[in-house]
Structures are given as structure tokens and as C-alpha cells.
Amino acid sequence: xxxxxxxxxxxxxxxxxxxxxxxxxxxxxxxxxxxxxxxxxxxxxxxxxxxxxxxxxxxxxxxxxxxxxxxxxxxxxxxxxxxxxxxxxxxxxxxxxxxxxxxxxxxxxxxxxxxxxxxxxxxxxxxxxxxxxxxxxxxxxxxxxxxxxxxxxxxxxxxxxxxxxxxxxxxxxxxxxxx
Amino acid sequence: xxxxxxxxxxxxxxxxxxxxxxxxxxxxxxxxxxxxxxxxxxxxxxxxxxxxxxxxxxxxxxxxxxxxxxxxxxxxxxxxxxxxxxxxxxxxxxxxxxxxxxxxxxxxxxxxxxxxxxxxxxxxxxxxxxxxxxxxxxxxxxxxxxxxxxxxxxxxxxxxxxxxxxxxxxxxxxxxxxxxxxxxxxxxxxxxxxxxxxxxxxxxxxxxxxxxx
Numbered sequence: 472x473x474x475x476x477x478x479x480x481x482x483x484x485x486x487x488x489x490x491x492x493x494x495x496x497x498x499x500x501x502x503x504x505x506x507x508x509x510x511x512x513x514x515x516x517x518x519x520x521x522x523x524x525x526x527x528x529x530x531x532x533x534x535x536x537x538x539x540x541x542x543x544x545x546x547x548x549x550x551x552x553x554x555x556x557x558x559x560x561x562x563x564x565x566x567x568x569x570x571x572x573x574x575x576x577x578x579x580x581x582x583x584x585x586x587x588x589x590x591x592x593x594x595x596x597x598x599x600x601x602x603x604x605x606x607x608x609x610x611x612x613x614x615x616x617x618x619x620x621x622x623x624x625x626x627x628x629x630x631x632x633x634x635x636x637x638x639x640x641x642x643x644x645x646x647x648x649x650x
Numbered sequence: 651x652x653x654x655x656x657x658x659x660x661x662x663x664x665x666x667x668x669x670x671x672x673x674x675x676x677x678x679x680x681x682x683x684x685x686x687x688x689x690x691x692x693x694x695x696x697x698x699x700x701x702x703x704x705x706x707x708x709x710x711x712x713x714x715x716x717x718x719x720x721x722x723x724x725x726x727x728x729x730x731x732x733x734x735x736x737x738x739x740x741x742x743x744x745x746x747x748x749x750x751x752x753x754x755x756x757x758x759x760x761x762x763x764x765x766x767x768x769x770x771x772x773x774x775x776x777x778x779x780x781x782x783x784x785x786x787x788x789x790x791x792x793x794x795x796x797x798x799x800x801x802x803x804x805x806x807x808x809x810x811x812x813x814x815x816x817x818x819x820x821x822x823x824x825x826x827x828x829x830x831x832x833x834x835x836x837x838x839x840x841x842x843x844x845x846x847x848x849x850x851x852x853x854x855x856x857x858x859x860x861x862x863x
Contacts, residue, residue, distance in 0.1 A: 488666055489664060490664070491664040500659075502653055529656070529660065530803070532660045534801065534802065534803040535667060537803040539733060547735045578700045589774065
């Protein structure tokens with residue numbers, strides 16, 4: 472499902488050589504790619520998604536000197552896209568960031584494996600009830616940590632720990648099963 | 651703004667980019683900062699009077715070999731962290747080589763010196779000021795590197811900050827060698843390294859705040 476790496480890379484290198492038409496074509500082709508990327512990962516309104524897409528396009532443009540022509544273009548692009556997503560949520564604070572969690576979630580390979588195999592409910596069934604409940608509350612129903620804690624009558628740190636442990640267990644399962 | 655309009659606007663400004671643009675950008679920031687630090691050493695601290703003689707001796711080149719190789723290794727790591735897809739860090743272990751070599755020299759030095767003068771050799775005449783001066787001289791260089799990073803794209807901000815701080819500290823120590831008359835390897839290993847580590851810590855502390863983009 473990846474857009475054609477070679478074609479994008481050629482356009483990128485054309486842009487780096489100063490060809491404005493190539494650069495414009497590249498940015499246009501990135502739009503659907505980035506929209507798909509963010510829709511799959513971010514639970515935001517369309518406005519949020521479009522903000523993220525635009526921020527990422529600007530970053531691709533202003534930081535284009537950091538692309539190494541000898542390396543994969545899509546890896547570079549999605550590294551920027553992930554950074555922008557993490558940064559965006561940190562600013563907006565719609566998701567309560569748990570220290571280091573984003574880094575764990577964006578670890579190489581997790582997303583691809585997850586996209587292919589994720590059947591959320593089935594996976595959550597395999598976790599202890601509390602962890603599953605907390606993940607559902609904070610990650611799917613969109614409650615804040617404080618709200619989830621109040622709803623369940625437990626402490627906020629308890630919620631965070633449960634979510635963290637649960638996600639870690641899920642990740643281990645998905646990655647382990649994917650190999 | 652409409653996304654199509656944004657693209658049209660961005661595509662109006664597409665200057666060509668050199669192949670080693672990241673390296674150049676870092677080198678420029680580094681040079682600007684180093685200029686300030688070297689000027690401070692020369693004008694305010696004063697170059698050591700016996701520099702001409704010292705440059706024929708072992709101790710001076712031992713110090714420079716240590717600080718310069720450390721600086722280059724740190725800069726290589728910084729350049730890797732300046733790209734978003736930095737992946738696994740290669741060459742990180744290179745940083746350990748200068749330290750290990752200097753420690754070996756220090757070992758020889760201790761063997762050839764009577765135990766009663768070890769302490770004096772270790773503290774030298776300036777152990778109380780040396781780390782702080784290295785740290786202070788690192789700051790202009792660190793600022794120069796921060797300027798470089800404004801066009802770069804680090805995604806691991808704390809690591810990038812630490813690497814930039816380490817590079818700044820090691821280059822600062824290189825400049826400080828022009829002033830500092832200490833000759834002992836264990837002095838350099840302790841007090842220079844402490845100043846360099848302080849600079850790296852400042853970088854790690856400030857990285858997440860200052861390197862965001």
C-alpha cells in the first residue's frame with residue numbers, strides 16, 4: 472500500500488536539485504499519503520488531520536536539506552510525520568502523554584504489524600480486565616486519565632500504569648506473532 | 651489555509667540543496683561559535699606564554715589529540731541525530747577511544763611518578779576553575795550549533811542536545827588548551843572531561859525545549 476518509493480524519491484531529488492515543478496508534484500502526492508497516515512493513527516477531527524498534513528508539508532519543505540539521497544525517502548518522510556504527530560498531541564494534550572509511550576508506539580515495525588493484524592477487541596480480551604478497561608477508556612473512548620480514574624474509582628497513576636503495561640503486553644504479542 | 655494554496659506557496663521557493671548540506675550547516679554554526687570562544691581565550695584569558703615551546707612538547711599534543719578526536723566523534727554523532735530517520739546510532743563507541751587512550755597515558759604517567767606527588771599532579775594548579783571554564787567556553791559553540799539545528803530535523807531531542815553539548819564541550823576544551831598550562835594526563839582526563847560532560851548535560855537538559863520544530 473506504500474506509494475511508489477522510487478517515484479517519490481526521484482521527485483524529491485529533483486526538488487533538491489532546484490526543480491520547483493518536481494517539488495510541487497512531490498508535495499501534492501504526499502497529501503493523500505499523509506492524510507491516510509494520520510487518519511489511521513490520530514483520533515482527531517478532519518481539521519486536526521489537515522493541520523497535521525499541512526504542518527508536515529511545511530516541515531518536508533523547510534527541512535528538506537536533512538534528506539540523505541542515499542537513503543529511503545519514505546522512511547525519512549514518515550519519521551517527520553511521526554514526530555509532527557507526537558509534537559501535535561503534546562501541544563494539544565488531547566491524549567495524555569505517558570512518558571516514553573510515544574517512542575515505544577512508533578518503534579519501527581509496530582505500526583505496520585499493527586495495521587495488518589489489529590483486531591482491537593480480540594486483543595483486549597487477552598489482557599487482564601483492568602488493563603483492557605483502562606486502554607478502552609483512554610485510548611478508544613477518549614477519556615482523559617483523570618476522567619478514567621474517576622469513573623473507575625482508582626488513582627490516576629494506576630490508570631497510567633495499567634494502560635502502559637497493557638499496551639506493552641499487546642505490543643509484545645503483536646510483534647512476537649508477526650515474526 | 652487551503653492545502654493546495656500552501657503547496658503552491660511552498661513550491662515558489664525551491665533553492666537547490668547541496669549534497670552535504672547537514673554537515674555544512676553544522677560546521678558553520680560550530681565555526682561561528684568557536685570564533686567567539688577562541689577570541690575569548692586569546693583576548694580575555696590570554697594565550698599561555700610558553701605556547702611556542704609547549705607546541706614542541708608531548709603534553710600539548712596529547713591534550714589536543716584528546717579534545718579534537720572527542721570533538722570530531724561527537725560531531726559525527728550530532729550529524730546523525732540531526733536527521734529525522736537517525737535510526738540506530740553507529741559510531742557512538744568511537745567516543746570511548748580517546749578516553750581509553752588518555753587513560754592509558756595517565757596510567758603510564760602514574761607509574762613513572764612517585765606516589766607522594768600523585769595528588770598534586772591530579773589537582774594541578776587549576777582544577778577548581780578548569781571544568782567551569784570549559785563549560786563557559788562551550789556555551790557560544792552550543793549556541794552556534796542551536797542555530798545550525800534551526801534548519802535540521804532532530805527527532806530525538808534529548809539525545810541530539812546531549813551530542814551537540816558534547817561536541818561544544820570538546821571544541822571548547824580544544825580552545826582552552828591555548829590558555830591552560832597543565833601537562834598531566836590524569837588532570838586532563840578528570841577536569842577537562844568533567845567540563846565537557848557538564849556541557850553535554852546542559853545540552854541534554856535543554857535539548858527537548860530548544861530543539862523543537
